[in-house]
Amino acid sequence: MVIRVNGELQTIEKEPTSVAELLALNKVERPDMVSVQLNGNFVDKADYASTTLAASDEVDFLYFMGGGE
Amino acid sequence: MSGFATKSIHGSHTKMDAQGTLRPPVYDNVAFEFADAQAIQFAFEGRSLAHSYSRVSNPTVEEFEHRVRLLSDAIGVIAVSSGMAAISNVILALAEAGTNIVTTRFLFGNTCSFFESTLEPWGLEVKYVDMSDSSAVAAAINANTRAVFLEVITNPQLQLIDLEALARIAHERGVPVVLDGTVTTPYLLKSKDFGVDIEVISSTKYISGGATSVGGLILDNGTFQWSQNPKIAPWAAKFGPNAFLALLRREVYRNMGACLSPHNAFLQTLGLETLSLRIDKSCANALAVARWLEQQRPRVVRVNYPGLESSLYHCLAERVLPRGAGGILTFDLQSREECFALQNALTLVRRATNINDNKSLILHPASTIYCEYSPQEQRAMGVSDSMLRFSVGIEDVDDILEDLQRGLAAI
Numbered sequence: 337m338v339i340r341v342n343g344e345l346q347t348i349e350k351e352p353t354s355v356a357e358l359l360a361l362n363k364v365e366r367p368d369m370v371s372v373q374l375n376g377n378f379v380d381k382a383d384y385a386s387t388t389l390a391a392s393d394e395v396d397f398l399y400f401m402g403g404g405e
Numbered sequence: 406m407s408g409f410a411t412k413s414i415h416g417s418h419t420k421m422d423a424q425g426t427l428r429p430p431v432y433d434n435v436a437f438e439f440a441d442a443q444a445i446q447f448a449f450e451g452r453s454l455a456h457s458y459s460r461v462s463n464p465t466v467e468e469f470e471h472r473v474r475l476l477s478d479a480i481g482v483i484a485v486s487s488g489m490a491a492i493s494n495v496i497l498a499l500a501e502a503g504t505n506i507v508t509t510r511f512l513f514g515n516t517c518s519f520f521e522s523t524l525e526p527w528g529l530e531v532k533y534v535d536m537s538d539s540s541a542v543a544a545a546i547n548a549n550t551r552a553v554f555l556e557v558i559t560n561p562q563l564q565l566i567d568l569e570a571l572a573r574i575a576h577e578r579g580v581p582v583v584l585d586g587t588v589t590t591p592y593l594l595k596s597k598d599f600g601v602d603i604e605v606i607s608s609t610k611y612i613s614g615g616a617t618s619v620g621g622l623i624l625d626n627g628t629f630q631w632s633q634n635p636k637i638a639p640w641a642a643k644f645g646p647n648a649f650l651a652l653l654r655r656e657v658y659r660n661m662g663a664c665l666s667p668h669n670a671f672l673q674t675l676g677l678e679t680l681s682l683r684i685d686k687s688c689a690n691a692l693a694v695a696r697w698l699e700q701q702r703p704r705v706v707r708v709n710y711p712g713l714e715s716s717l718y719h720c721l722a723e724r725v726l727p728r729g730a731g732g733i734l735t736f737d738l739q740s741r742e743e744c745f746a747l748q749n750a751l752t753l754v755r756r757a758t759n760i761n762d763n764k765s766l767i768l769h770p771a772s773t774i775y776c777e778y779s780p781q782e783q784r785a786m787g788v789s790d791s792m793l794r795f796s797v798g799i800e801d802v803d804d805i806l807e808d809l810q811r812g813l814a815a816i
Contacts, residue, residue, distance in 0.1 A: 342452055364454060365454070366454060366467075366471070368471075368474060368480060368481050369454055369481075370454065370647075371643075371644045371645050371646070371647045371651070373645070378645030378646060380646055381480055381627070381646070397452075398451050398452075398643070398644060399448075399451045399452070399453065399454045400451060400644060400647060400650060400651035400654045400655050401451075401454060401455075401456070401461065401462045401654055
């Protein structure tokens with residue numbers, strides 16, 4: 337299936353795929369450092385493993401660690 | 406991997422060190438390089454996860470934060486330069502001029518000073534209530550209240566509060582509970598299980614592994630709906646359940662600059678690995694010392710330790726602190742002069758202002774931490790001129806008792 341991650345199209349081979357698996361696919365080493373929106377709704381961390389993705393879903397990862405001098 | 410000690414030692418192996426070291430090295434650096442211009446742009450915009458500058462994040466500090474998160478079940482942890490930095494960051498993030506916090510007179514002296522002397526002139530109202538009086542807490546909370554703040558166990562009054570009951574009152578009114586859990590740490594009390602939303606800890610104490618370094622921790626238990634706080638609501642719209650952490654990481658904590666140094670983070674991660682062993686020993690010693698002091702009447706007028714059967718808080722302590730009632734006790738003699746004489750006769754126990762060190766420490770709070778307050782104010786804070794605070798270390802308990810015997814003989 338094809339979904340959109342942070343605005344970019346991404347093809348996912350495995351179905352179903354959970355939010356937790358998508359984080360791993362995208363090499364997110366610190367899931368606690370990212371907010372995840374699925375089709376505009378926030379996903380609680382406790383639900384990452386049980387929330388599965390469907391074709392055409394839009395997923396946004398938003399990290400809150402950046403910044404500097 | 407479910408045991409506290411196991412998790413504190415092994416962490417969760419989120420990252421393999423480049424050299425395969427079993428103990429990650431200290432990344433004692435400032436800046437991080439990026440492969441290209443877009444990569445650094447994405448990091449700043451929050452579109453990728455990367456360290457950019459050590460005042461904001463650092464791999465060694467991250468390892469410490471991650472280990473604490475694992476032990477506490479918090480959704481996020483931010484390590485800071487001291488316990489007071491943890492408190493100041495949290496209050497500055499939650500509140501602003503024209504709002505208030507509800508707290509108690511039973512606070513660490515510097516916390517009280519921060520609220521009254523530093524924040525009140527900036528327009529924050531500080532409301533003091535008896536935290537054991539639920540109707541007083543409920544009456545003090547209004548539409549402008551941004552936090553209920555308390556310590557468990559309070560230092561040096563050693564008061565215990567029913568956190569679950571307090572959290573119900575605060576949450577019914579849309580206010581988060583902020584707990585200073587320095588003397589309990591997640592080993593003695595996992596604050597998330599008792600309705601606490603934010604926990605601050607001075608990791609200088611138990612966690613540092615024996616007064617090795619100064620540090621602090623902010624834990625977000627992920628239990629509060631941040632859209633209820635007008636200041637944080639815009640962050641909730643963007644970051645959802647991570648709103649408070651995002652506000653800290655991308656604004657308050659970043660701008661305050663009270664970051665934990667990588668070297669201190671390394672020392673404190675080492676300290677975490679033996680935390681449960683040291684706390685078990687400290688609590689066992691504290692209970693033994695408290696019981697011994699109770700037998701020394703009339704020279705010892707009163708002993709205060711929540712683990713004692715004679716304590717007002719004994720039942721509550723048994724319920725919420727099954728692993729031990731902490732390593733601090735207080736006892737009263739007849740006068741300040743007797744307190745000083747006892748202290749001066751000790752040869753093992755150190756006269757120093759710290760708590761939860763590996764070493765046993767003794768202090769006369771009225772003439773030290775609370776010296777800037779009048780006797781009347783001290784009484785309101787539960788501090789008397791005839792009281793000594795004893796932070797029980799992890800020495801052999803017979804040696805501690807022998808030293809106390811020497812001290813009592815001198816009065």
